Amino acid sequence: MSLLLTNIKELLQVRENNILKVSGSEMKKLPTIKNAWMYIENDKITDYGSMDKLPEIKADETIDASGKIIMPAWCDSHTHIVYAGNREQEFADRINGLSYEEIANRGGGILNSAKTLQETPEDEVYEQSAKRLEEVMRLGTGAVEIKSGYGLTEEAELKMLRVINKLKENYDISIKSTFLGAHAIPKDYKNDPDAYMELVINEILPKVAEQNLAEYVDIFCEQGYFTVEDTNKLLNAAKKYGLKPKIHVNQFNAIGGVKAGVDHNALSVDHLEVMTDEDIEALIGSETMPVALPSCSLFLSIPYTPARKILDAELPLALATDFNPGSTPSGNMNLVVSLACIKMKMTPEEAINAATINGAYAMELSDSHGSITKGKKANFIVTKEIPSYTFLPYAFGTNSIDSVYINGKLV
Numbered sequence: 288m289s290l291l292l293t294n295i296k297e298l299l300q301v302r303e304n305n306i307l308k309v310s311g312s313e314m315k316k317l318p319t320i321k322n323a324w325m326y327i328e329n330d331k332i333t334d335y336g337s338m339d340k341l342p343e344i345k346a347d348e349t350i351d352a353s354g355k356i357i358m359p360a361w362c363d364s365h366t367h368i369v370y371a372g373n374r375e376q377e378f379a380d381r382i383n384g385l386s387y388e389e390i391a392n393r394g395g396g397i398l399n400s401a402k403t404l405q406e407t408p409e410d411e412v413y414e415q416s417a418k419r420l421e422e423v424m425r426l427g428t429g430a431v432e433i434k435s436g437y438g439l440t441e442e443a444e445l446k447m448l449r450v451i452n453k454l455k456e457n458y459d460i461s462i463k464s465t466f467l468g469a470h471a472i473p474k475d476y477k478n479d480p481d482a483y484m485e486l487v488i489n490e491i492l493p494k495v496a497e498q499n500l501a502e503y504v505d506i507f508c509e510q511g512y513f514t515v516e517d518t519n520k521l522l523n524a525a526k527k528y529g530l531k532p533k534i535h536v537n538q539f540n541a542i543g544g545v546k547a548g549v550d551h552n553a554l555s556v557d558h559l560e561v562m563t564d565e566d567i568e569a570l571i572g573s574e575t576m577p578v579a580l581p582s583c584s585l586f587l588s589i590p591y592t593p594a595r596k597i598l599d600a601e602l603p604l605a606l607a608t609d610f611n612p613g614s615t616p617s618g619n620m621n622l623v624v625s626l627a628c629i630k631m632k633m634t635p636e637e638a639i640n641a642a643t644i645n646g647a648y649a650m651e652l653s654d655s656h657g658s659i660t661k662g663k664k665a666n667f668i669v670t671k672e673i674p675s676y677t678f679l680p681y682a683f684g685t686n687s688i689d690s691v692y693i694n695g696k697l698v
């Protein structure tokens with residue numbers, strides 16, 4: 288199957304030589320070709336160029352993309368798409384004055400979702416999650432990471448990870464799986480959190496590894512959840528099984544999680560709403576990708592990750608949704624990019640780099656995703672007729688997407 292797209296108003300994020308990520312001032316550059324064509328064979332980008340040098344190509348299908356922009360599909364490197372039920376009652380409780388922390392302390396929050404997940408049959412969790420995956424694919428996401436973490440028992444954590452694996456089998460989209468057993472301390476372990484860490488490290492983690500259910504390991508390193516010491520213990524143990532860290536840090540408090548992640552060569556450190564100078568220092572010179580989740584900041588009314596401070600230090604930054612039932616019931620990367628521009632003062636070029644190639648890096652997919660490069664997966668968004676790419680984050684809340692292709696197939 289081959290597809291030729293012609294008269295593309297502008298082809299975005301064209302990287303002739305593949306790059307793994309972009310950092311600091313480099314993020315201001317978004318290479319494009321105006322009035323372009325692109326040729327797809329099966330699931331790959333074969334070639335592209337400027338319309339004035341369009342070679343003779345016999346394609347199975349040709350699409351005239353006049354007035355439309357084409358760009359790589361979004362790479363969402365941080366989600367909790369697999370969950371059961373929803374938490375709209377907590378949303379209403381917060382409107383009525385309770386804080387996220389107060390709700391969690393009453394047994395709501397993550398523990399509420401864990402109870403629902405434990406009680407919901409695996410097939411039903413799969414069905415609910417598959418709908419969300421299909422929704423985000425239609426919204427332009429072409430690669431996604433999904434975490435466990437609403438199980439909090441051996442049985443339920445493995446159940447979640449099996450659901451992620453079934454999504455991998457049944458959907459033609461790259462999915463990375465992360466074990467987040469250390470997401471919250473279950474009620475029964477409230478007075479003995481160390482015992483829960485022992486369960487996660489000595490009982491659940493080995494089974495996750497044996498059954499090959501995850502690529503990455505995560506922990507919520509935060510006051511009231513897990514300490515830096517817990518983080519070090521878990522990451523040391525996970526390393527023996529070859530699971531790289533991608534960790535939740537600095538959402539509410541800076542307690543040293545960034546440095547712990549960097550010390551363990553984490554692939555990414557995510558959230559970062561609260562960042563100290565020491566956290567920035569720790570990231571400089573590392574291979575760890577900082578990841579911001581602005582939809583979470585919007586929904587919880589908490590600070591936004593200080594993008595300018597991170598970029599001014601010549602660090603890279605990725606953007607992801609954090610799609611989950613408690614802090615971010617939205618998997619819309621288009622909104623994430625808008626929020627990054629509006630609230631974090633990222634330029635459209637920086638935000639698009641952060642949501643494509645840098646998101647791919649945070650899932651170890653930069654060789655196949657995140658840019659328009661020959662040989663990469665044919666994962667791309669065709670916009671409606673719009674005046675410029677800046678219109679995408681500007682017209683927030685407007686659906687500017689005409690169609691989405693993942694692995695060369697129309698979603």
Ligand SMILES: N=CN[C@@H](CCC(=O)O)C(=O)O
Nearest residue numbers: 396397507609611612613614
């Ligand atoms: N902060 C930790 N975990 C999720 C939210 C969990 C929840 O409220 O269900 C997050 O990334 O925001």
Ligand SMILES: [Zn+2]
Nearest residue numbers: 365367535609
């Ligand atoms: Zn999260």
